[in-house]
Amino acid sequence: MKILVFGRSGQVASELQRQAAARGIAIEALGRSEADLTNATMCSERVRESDSDVVINAAAYTAVDKAEDESDLARLINADAPGAMARAAAARGVPFLHVSTDYVFDGSGDMQRTTEDPTGPLSVYGTTKLAGEHQVAEAGGWHAILRTSWVFSAHGNNFVKTMLRLAESRDQLSIVADQVGGPTPAADIASTLLTMAQNGPRVEGGLFHYSGAPDASWADFAREIFLQAGLATSVEDIPTSAYPTPAARPGNSRMDCSRLEKIHGIPRPDWKAGLADVLAQLGQIKAPSSKG
Numbered sequence: 001m002k003i004l005v006f007g008r009s010g011q012v013a014s015e016l017q018r019q020a021a022a023r024g025i026a027i028e029a030l031g032r033s034e035a036d037l038t039n040a041t042m043c044s045e046r047v048r049e050s051d052s053d054v055v056i057n058a059a060a061y062t063a064v065d066k067a068e069d070e071s072d073l074a075r076l077i078n079a080d081a082p083g084a085m086a087r088a089a090a091a092r093g094v095p096f097l098h099v100s101t102d103y104v105f106d107g108s109g110d111m112q113r114t115t116e117d118p119t120g121p122l123s124v125y126g127t128t129k130l131a132g133e134h135q136v137a138e139a140g141g142w143h144a145i146l147r148t149s150w151v152f153s154a155h156g157n158n159f160v161k162t163m164l165r166l167a168e169s170r171d172q173l174s175i176v177a178d179q180v181g182g183p184t185p186a187a188d189i190a191s192t193l194l195t196m197a198q199n200g201p202r203v204e205g206g207l208f209h210y211s212g213a214p215d216a217s218w219a220d221f222a223r224e225i226f227l228q229a230g231l232a233t234s235v236e237d238i239p240t241s242a243y244p245t246p247a248a249r250p251g252n253s254r255m256d257c258s259r260l261e262k263i264h265g266i267p268r269p270d271w272k273a274g275l276a277d278v279l280a281q282l283g284q285i286k287a288p289s290s291k292g
């Protein structure tokens with residue numbers, strides 16, 4: 001099997017490349033020089049010219065706050081580009097997998113959101129990601145949209161690496177405690193995408209949710225990072241109102257992931273085990289002897 005991946009250096013794209021060989025999968029990963037995500041026509045051409053068996057879009061405009069001032073750019077990358085990819089994949093008759101986000105929801109309540117629940121993004125980022133979902137679904141080919149949340153890894157920028165950096169100079173950090181969701185290791189997202197790609201049209205496509213278990217607040221997440229890393233930095237719980245940002249964040253990012261487990265046999269990952277793996281990769285702790 002050969003997979004065309006949009007994205008090369010991002011968290012999920014990096015993990016896709018790292019894991020593919022072990023499954024006997026060839027990956028062609030496109031960086032910015034090979035595929036300009038602001039150019040939907042170029043993205044479409046890359047799919048049409050490829051001899052891949054599957055296409056995965058693991059690239060996105062993820063600067064949530066900056067997107068409030070760059071809505072046109074965010075829409076090009078998060079909506080128009082994946083739409084063009086999906087239409088080209090449909091024309092070739094190959095499966096298309098796309099990564100989306102919990103930010104498509106309004107974050108109200110405290111129940112886990114299912115794939116059938118109504119959306120209501122609070123930010124430009126969430127709005128453009130939802131528009132991308134719609135374009136992918138309307139392309140007409142077999143597709144799978146994987147909504148995930150709070151992605152972390154040893155690659156790129158993420159909450160884990162930010163906490164470790166801040167802990168180098170601070171004994172205490174104030175972290176938001178009223179936003180709750182599932183931290184999700186990029187390694188597990190990549191593994192899930194590869195399994196979905198291998199299953200392909202033999203199973204039902206559409207919307208899927210995938211986030212780490214158990215659900216936690218950002219403050220809980222930070223405490224676990226410091227605990228596992230053996231750092232003495234303490235965490236003070238604060239409300240979202242005490243940490244204003246240009247883009248509103250959903251307070252409730254809990255997601256019901258049962259459809260993914262039912263169709264693909266993939267349960268929610270243990271994010272604490274994934275965190276131990278990431279901290280080991282970063283040299284913060286010794287590599288775990290085994291998982292689970």
